[in-house]
Amino acid sequence: MMARKSSFEGIESAPRWILLFLGASLLVHLFVLYLWNAAGQIFSIQGSSDSTGALSVTGMAAVNLWLCLLVLRTFPAGAPLRATWMLMTAAAAAATVAGLLAQLLGTEVSPIEQVRIATLVAGGPLRLALLSAALLTVLRTLRKFGFWVRPTAADWAVSAIVGLFAVCRFVEAAAANHPLSFEDGASLAELPILCVLSLEAMLLRQAVGRMGSGLIARVWMALVGGVLLTVAGEFALWVIPHFEHALPHAMFATLIRLPIAAAFALVPACQLAAQRCAVQPPAAQPEDLPSGVPALAR
Numbered sequence: 001m002m003a004r005k006s007s008f009e010g011i012e013s014a015p016r017w018i019l020l021f022l023g024a025s026l027l028v029h030l031f032v033l034y035l036w037n038a039a040g041q042i043f044s045i046q047g048s049s050d051s052t053g054a055l056s057v058t059g060m061a062a063v064n065l066w067l068c069l070l071v072l073r074t075f076p077a078g079a080p081l082r083a084t085w086m087l088m089t090a091a092a093a094a095a096t097v098a099g100l101l102a103q104l105l106g107t108e109v110s111p112i113e114q115v116r117i118a119t120l121v122a123g124g125p126l127r128l129a130l131l132s133a134a135l136l137t138v139l140r141t142l143r144k145f146g147f148w149v150r151p152t153a154a155d156w157a158v159s160a161i162v163g164l165f166a167v168c169r170f171v172e173a174a175a176a177n178h179p180l181s182f183e184d185g186a187s188l189a190e191l192p193i194l195c196v197l198s199l200e201a202m203l204l205r206q207a208v209g210r211m212g213s214g215l216i217a218r219v220w221m222a223l224v225g226g227v228l229l230t231v232a233g234e235f236a237l238w239v240i241p242h243f244e245h246a247l248p249h250a251m252f253a254t255l256i257r258l259p260i261a262a263a264f265a266l267v268p269a270c271q272l273a274a275q276r277c278a279v280q281p282p283a284a285q286p287e288d289l290p291s292g293v294p295a296l297a298r
Contacts (some may be wrong), residue, residue, distance in 0.1 A: 012272060012273040012277070013273075014067060014269035014272060014273070015266055015269040015270055015273060018060075018063070018262055018266055018269055019262070021060075021261060021262075021265075022060075022258065022262040025056055025256065025258055026258065026259070029258075030255075049191060054099070054102065054103065055103065056258055057099060057257045057258050057261050058096065058099030058100060058102075058103060059263035060258065060262055060265055061092060061095040061096045061099050061261050061264075061265075062096045062099075062263050063265050064092040064095070064096075064261065064265035064267075064268065065089065065092040065093055065095075065096045067265060067268035067269050067272065068085065068088050068089040068092045068268045069089060070268065070272060071085050071088075071089075071268045071271045071272060071275075072085045072086060072089050074275060080141045080145075080162060081137070081138070081141055081142070083137045083139050084134050084137040084141065084193050085268075087130050087131070087137065087265065088130075088131075088133035088134050088268070090130050091127050091131045091134065091264075092264070094122040094123065094126050094127040094130060094145075094178055094208035095122075095123055095127050095261070095264075096125075097119075097122055098119045098120075098122040098123025098124075098127070099123065100121055100124075101115060101118070101119040102123070105119065116182075117182060120182060120183060120186040121186060123192050124186045124187065124189065125186060125189040125190050125193060128190055128193040128194065128197060128230075129193055131197060131227065132193055132196050132197050135200040135201065135204060135223070135227070136200060137199065138204060138220065138223075139200065139203055139204060139207065142204075142207045147207040147210055147211065148207075149203055149206040149207050149210075151199065151202070151203060152202075152206070154202070155199060155202035155203060155206070156199075157200055157201070158202050159195060159198050159199040159202070160196040162194055162195050163195050163220040163233055165191075165234075165235055165238075166191035166194065169187075169188060169191055169238065170188060170191070173188055175229050190234070194231055194234065195232070195240065197227050197230070197231070198227065198228070198231050200227070201223075201224045201227035201228055202224075204220055204223065204224050205221070205224045207220075208220045208221050208224065214274075215270065215273060215274035215277055216274050218269045218270045218274075219267055219270040219274060220267075222264075222266040222267045222270055223264070223267045225263045226260060226263035226264040226267065227268075229259060229260045229263055230260050233256040233257060233260055235272060236256055237256060272284055
């Protein structure tokens with residue numbers, strides 16, 4: 001009983017709390033969606049879901065930033081993965097700032113055009129570019145420790161699918177009868193970065209697969225999951241309006257973006273849990289961590 005109670009205490013329990021919050025939020029939104037359908041598309045549900053869902057995503061991004069800062073403090077200057085966590089922290093900060101500014105710009109106060117542009121860039125292309133650079137540093141570090149991989153046919157296939165999706169988006173934007181807005185431009189600027197991110201994520205998945213199922217492997221698998229969910233989420237948000245315009249788009253956006261934010265928050269949360277296990281006595285350490293990998297967590 002005491003062990004079960006303590007499993008939700010301390011910073012090492014952060015992954016459990018993130019998953020619990022994610023599950024509860026998704027259940028609430030699915031219940032609201034059910035009411036929306038059962039009540040004949042009541043107009044008030046859509047508006048409340050928009051603000052509440054965006055606030056949940058922003059809150060999860062803030063949790064991600066806080067956990068990344070905690071992890072970054074544990075990596076001294078010159079540590080193999082310090083550059084990775086600096087980039088991860090910067091990406092989390094960009095997402096948090098963009099979410100907070102989007103909440104402020106959604107009020108009745110007239111938004112400043114420069115701030116609105118900065119919000120779109122920070123939450124879109126800038127954040128993805130920082131994540132791409134972070135994955136590149138992870139792959140380079142793992143290569144130094146012997147986890148070197150080459151792209152397989154499946155990796156190229158996934159990257160080709162993402163590239164085809166990007167081409168379709170560009171063709172649709174070029175064929176549109178209305179001028180391209182800055183929101184559309186920022187969204188299109190994300191597509192080349194998503195192609196690179198998808199290939200990096202598939203390579204990282206290969207490298208992590210050679211580590212086994214230890215705590216360190218879970219850290220990078222959470223990062224792979226966050227990237228692949230981001231790609232799938234962008235595709236879903238593009239496809240849904242083409243099939244049903246009456247669906248509550250803001251609600252579906254939350255159902256897609258909240259798991260993505262939670263996946264990225266799990267990356268530093270799992271890293272902190274792995275570090276706490278690493279400082280325990282040798283008898284309490286997990287046996288499935290490959291040699292050389294625990295050094296990356298310090």
